Amino acid sequence: MKSSKFLFVLVALFMFVLLVGCTENDSTSGEGNNDVNNNDSNTGNENIKQNDEVEEEKRYTIEAMFNLHTPETPSEYLLELIQDATNTNLNIQWVPDSSYEERLNAAFATNTLPQVLPMGFNMFNQYKEAIREGQFWEIGPYLEEYENLSKLNPDILNNTKVDGKIYSLYQGRPLSRQGLIYRKDWADNLGLEAPTTTDEFFEMARAFTEDDPNGSGENDTFGLTDRNDLIYGAFKTISSWFGTPNNWGEKDGQLLPEFMFDEYIKTMDFIKELHSNGYMNQDFAVTSKTDQSALFKNGTAGMYVGSMGDVMGTYNDAKDIIPDIEYDVHNHIEGPHGEFGVWAIPGYGSVILFPKAAVETEEDLRNILSFYDKLMTPEVANLLIWGVEGEHYEVVDGGALPIEENRHKIDSEVHPYLSLEIGEPETNGRHELVANYEPKVKADRLIRENNDYLIHDPTIVLDSETFVKDGDRLQQIIDDATYQYMQGQIDLNGFNDAVERWKNEGGNDIIAEFNESRDVINGRTPK
Numbered sequence: 001m002k003s004s005k006f007l008f009v010l011v012a013l014f015m016f017v018l019l020v021g022c023t024e025n026d027s028t029s030g031e032g033n034n035d036v037n038n039n040d041s042n043t044g045n046e047n048i049k050q051n052d053e054v055e056e057e058k059r060y061t062i063e064a065m066f067n068l069h070t071p072e073t074p075s076e077y078l079l080e081l082i083q084d085a086t087n088t089n090l091n092i093q094w095v096p097d098s099s100y101e102e103r104l105n106a107a108f109a110t111n112t113l114p115q116v117l118p119m120g121f122n123m124f125n126q127y128k129e130a131i132r133e134g135q136f137w138e139i140g141p142y143l144e145e146y147e148n149l150s151k152l153n154p155d156i157l158n159n160t161k162v163d164g165k166i167y168s169l170y171q172g173r174p175l176s177r178q179g180l181i182y183r184k185d186w187a188d189n190l191g192l193e194a195p196t197t198t199d200e201f202f203e204m205a206r207a208f209t210e211d212d213p214n215g216s217g218e219n220d221t222f223g224l225t226d227r228n229d230l231i232y233g234a235f236k237t238i239s240s241w242f243g244t245p246n247n248w249g250e251k252d253g254q255l256l257p258e259f260m261f262d263e264y265i266k267t268m269d270f271i272k273e274l275h276s277n278g279y280m281n282q283d284f285a286v287t288s289k290t291d292q293s294a295l296f297k298n299g300t301a302g303m304y305v306g307s308m309g310d311v312m313g314t315y316n317d318a319k320d321i322i323p324d325i326e327y328d329v330h331n332h333i334e335g336p337h338g339e340f341g342v343w344a345i346p347g348y349g350s351v352i353l354f355p356k357a358a359v360e361t362e363e364d365l366r367n368i369l370s371f372y373d374k375l376m377t378p379e380v381a382n383l384l385i386w387g388v389e390g391e392h393y394e395v396v397d398g399g400a401l402p403i404e405e406n407r408h409k410i411d412s413e414v415h416p417y418l419s420l421e422i423g424e425p426e427t428n429g430r431h432e433l434v435a436n437y438e439p440k441v442k443a444d445r446l447i448r449e450n451n452d453y454l455i456h457d458p459t460i461v462l463d464s465e466t467f468v469k470d471g472d473r474l475q476q477i478i479d480d481a482t483y484q485y486m487q488g489q490i491d492l493n494g495f496n497d498a499v500e501r502w503k504n505e506g507g508n509d510i511i512a513e514f515n516e517s518r519d520v521i522n523g524r525t526p527k
Helices: 002-029 036-058 077-086 097-109 121-126 128-132 140-145 154-159 184-190 198-210 235-241 262-276 289-297 308-318 362-375 378-386 404-413 415-420 438-453 465-486 492-521
Strands: 060-068 088-096 117-120 169-172 178-183 222-225 248-251 254-257 301-307 327-330 348-353 393-396 399-402
Touching (some): 060 117, 060 415, 077 415, 088 097, 117 121, 121 128, 121 465, 178 198, 178 308, 178 438, 198 235, 198 262, 198 301, 235 262, 235 301, 262 492, 289 301, 301 308, 327 438, 399 404
Parallel strands (some): 060 088
Antiparallel strands (some): 178 301, 248 254
């Protein structure tokens, strides 16, 4: 009997709690009345919230390390948009570009590599042995499975191959941007046209120094501004005009370094004469790019050899100093042999590799490749490069025009994420810059025209263990001797002594190894 009474009390108590709970729910959802629609809406919102949480759980998280080319780490405004667009969570370590290689090597040594690992060309060469040892995923067989990754340029992919296999995605770059930017107003004042030969280039440098191109009546100008960089400064491009090979060339059936060719010597003689006559900045061997550019922007120098695309940024800075300044660009300058050529990069600025120690399974690799496939859609590629339409840029004539008054937002919110791009406009479909400055429009056209005159480096896919280990040290011997020769500090015998030192300290091994590697690739038996 007591048991029955106890059961009855429990049932009654349960019914009472249930009734009170239902009443409170009705009161709350109806805000004082029994509004069924409001109650359904609340339930719907809860479902949406739960769905969002489920969707968040489905996101794949990628650990990455990227070069930071700006003074400060970016805000996460664009990052959140990229994550939403790709349904991915990105944990990014931003590493200042100046210390990136050191950080990468430390991570490799301590086995703390991230899943996504960018490398520049030189670093890529240094890690080829680790690639051969199977420490990175081979991704070539997977690319055709992805709609957008399959569009990557096969010629550029070939330039990234290691032993005929593809291990990396690439960040595309024009094969050659090199040419001349010059003061058109000075040239007009002196009745000069754009130089078409190295002799005419020399004459422009002389006239810009001696013939008072700015009409000041003072000896306050000179021709060429250059810097302490034999590659991206003036030297390598002028060397191309003289017909020098790109890093390495073939002579008598053997690959040899560029500085063993007569054209390299002729280039040094040409710049030595510019220097000795005062037609270029005398301290060019120790001049930074910032100081080189300043000489060009402030009205001191009239000629700049380098990336023709720099003309727009140069003009934007220079017009604040000299409001009526005029620039123009030119590329086709023939050397003494009567031909025009220009050195080419491999078609990429950096590559992305995927360490097996961090990307543990094939499923992980596919998730990461899916993320990059989404990055190559035009919508996400535009987001990466240009930001948010209407906020950072406008679409004009099918291209992107940055909103000038929001330049500070572009610098802080957008530019750092350029490191994430894969491919190039031709493969990812993103907008190209709409230039409202005619010399920039011309520069873009000439950069495309350079593709018909490219001088390629034949060792791009070749291997040399000595080059990887000692190449930088040995190259410094040649760089020092090149500067010393052009400044008149040593003669040709002194330069040749430096070449012999290069050969004896490991250069002969590099020559042998590159030639052997070429023989292997071509199916020939090495000698």
